[in-house]
Amino acid sequence: MADGFDSPATWVLLEGTSDVAAIRALRAARGVRPDDEPCVLVDMGGATNIRHHLAAAAERDPRPRVIGLCDEKEAPYFVRALAAHGRAVCVPTGPEVAVEPSVSTLPDFGFEVCRRDLEDELMRALGVDGTLAVLANLDLDATFSAFQRQLAWQGRPVIDQLRRFGGTTAGRKELLAGALAAALTIDDCPPPLAALLSSMPSR
Structure with a gap:
């Protein structure tokens, strides 16, 4: 505090x-x-x-x-x-x-x-492809693909899937936020x- x-x-x-x-x-x-x-x-x-x-x-x-x-x-x-x-x-x-x-x-x-x-700001700045590239760098791409196959998330917009995926495991939201921010250029x-x-x- x-x-x-x-x-x-x-x-x-x-x-x-x-x-x-x-x-x-x-x-x-x-x-x-x-x-x-x-x-x-x-x-x-x-x-x-x-x-x-x-x-x-x-x-x-x-x-x-x-x-x-x-x-x-x-x-x-x-x-x-x-x-x-x-x-x-x-x-x-x-x-x-x-x-x-x-x-x-x-x-x-x-x-x-x-x-x-904050996560939405970062993901929109990077775009879907840029966000997926960050997941791949963190070796989370296969885990995300499995998440997308869950019945509740099939067919949903990818950006919504990505946002929800970040909060499914303790510590992942923090990990992703830091990695997404680090992937941005200063201009972006x-x-x-x-x-x-x-x-x-x-x-």
């Missing part, structure tokens, strides 16, 4: 381990090694814990800068938490930003929103992830 950390300049609040793995991989591609990471990548253990982490940041002395990432469907949790506890640590950027946080203004408060979720990075990365200090 973030309130167990020392107080670095920036906390990056992320919903779970797969988000942390993806951001870490994207940072590594930009030359930031885990040992040199100037931010704390916080696995919140679920979006509903955002309020607790914002409150913990507000109690710190000195207070850290707080930014983060959320899934579209979880964005209302972040809006309510910002309204309740976030003003001390999440300052809107620019003079024209609306005073009250909302789903549309979350990026102005430092929180980028994935259109569906999805907009919400690129925006978050650009707001994170490199040193």
Whole structure:
């Protein structure tokens, strides 16, 4: 939990381990090694814990800068938490930003929103072929083919099959998120992830 950390300049609040793995991989591609990471990548253990982490940041002395990432469907949790506890640590950027946080203004408060979720952003950026290539590199292609033959998933869109496949075994979602992120070129990075990365200090 973030309130167990020392107080670095920036906390990056992320919903779970797969988000942390993806951001870490994207940072590594930009030359930031885990040992040199100037931010704390916080696995919140679920979006509903955002309020607790914002409150913990507000109690710190000195207070850290707080930014983060959320899934579209979880964005209302972040809006309510910002309204309740976030003003001390999440300052809107620019003079024209609306005073009250909302789903549309979350990026102005430092929180980028994935259109569906992080895995969907990564898979759409890579495309089906690129995502399948990552599975092959992880020696998961045969396992995925077996999954596709399951009656419940036959005939479904491949992207939906891929998304569900990532969550069928403990640890696979985190593994895939890191590998998918590592397979992206810098130019192909999805907009919400690129925006978050650009707001994170490199040193």
